[in-house]
Amino acid sequence: MITTDHRPNLVAVAVFGEFTLADYKEFEELVNYKIQFEGPVSLLFDLREMAGFTLDVAWEEIRFSRKHAHDFRRIAVLTQDQWLTWSAWISQLFVDAEVLVFDDEAGARAWLETTEEPAR
Numbered sequence: 001m002i003t004t005d006h007r008p009n010l011v012a013v014a015v016f017g018e019f020t021l022a023d024y025k026e027f028e029e030l031v032n033y034k035i036q037f038e039g040p041v042s043l044l045f046d047l048r049e050m051a052g053f054t055l056d057v058a059w060e061e062i063r064f065s066r067k068h069a070h071d072f073r074r075i076a077v078l079t080q081d082q083w084l085t086w087s088a089w090i091s092q093l094f095v096d097a098e099v100l101v102f103d104d105e106a107g108a109r110a111w112l113e114t115t116e117e118p119a120r
Contacts, residue, residue, distance in 0.1 A: 001015075001016045001017055001023065002014065002015050002016070002019070002023040002026060002027065003016070004026070004027065004030055006030060006034060008038060009034070009038050009039070009040070009041050009042060009073070010041060010042050010043075010044065010112060010113075011027075011030055011031055011034055011041055011042075011043050011044070012043075012044040012046070013027050013043070013044070013045055013046065014046035014049070015045070015046065015047055015049065015050040015053075016049045016050070017049070017050070017051045018050075018051050018052050018053065018054065019050055019052070019053035019054070019057050020053075020054055020057065021054060021056045021057055021060060023057075024057045024060050024061065024064075025060075028060075028064055031043070031068070035068065035071045039071075040070075040071050040072060040073045041071065041072060041073065042072065042073045042074040042075070042076070042112045043072060043074075043075045043076070044075075044076045044078070044108055044109065044112060045075070045076070045077045045078065046078040046105065047077060047078060047079040047081070048078055048079060048080065050079075062094060065094035065095050066094050068095070069094060069095050069096055070095075070096050072095050072096075072097035073097060073098075074097055074098045074099075074100075074111065074112050075095070075097050075098070075099045075100075076099075076100055076101075076102055076108035076109075076111060076112050077099065077100070077101045077102070077108075078101075078102050078103070078104075078105055078108055079101060079103070080103050
C-alpha cells in the first residue's frame, strides 16, 4: 500500500507493507501528470515501513526510470535498510538526477526544497 502527496515539482510516496505493481502504477500515473504539466520533478520515497516488493515492481522501476531519465531533479530515499541504500545507488545509473539516501524526513525534505541546481 502507498500514500502519495504532491506539491509543485515534488512527489512524495510512502510505502507500507509490500510494494506491489498496482502501487507502482499509481505512482507512475501521478509522476507522469506532474512531468507533463510542471516539467522535471523531485521525488521523495519513504521506504521505512516497506516490507518488500515484487519482482515486477523492480522491473517496472527500471523501465520507468529509463523512460524518464531526464525528468527528475532530485530523488531522496528514506530508509535505514542497507539493501535499499545500495539499490538507490544503483538507480543513479538510469537517471540524470542526484539520488541521496536519508534516515530522517526533515533532512530529505530540506535537501529536495533547495533551489540550487543539483550537481550532475
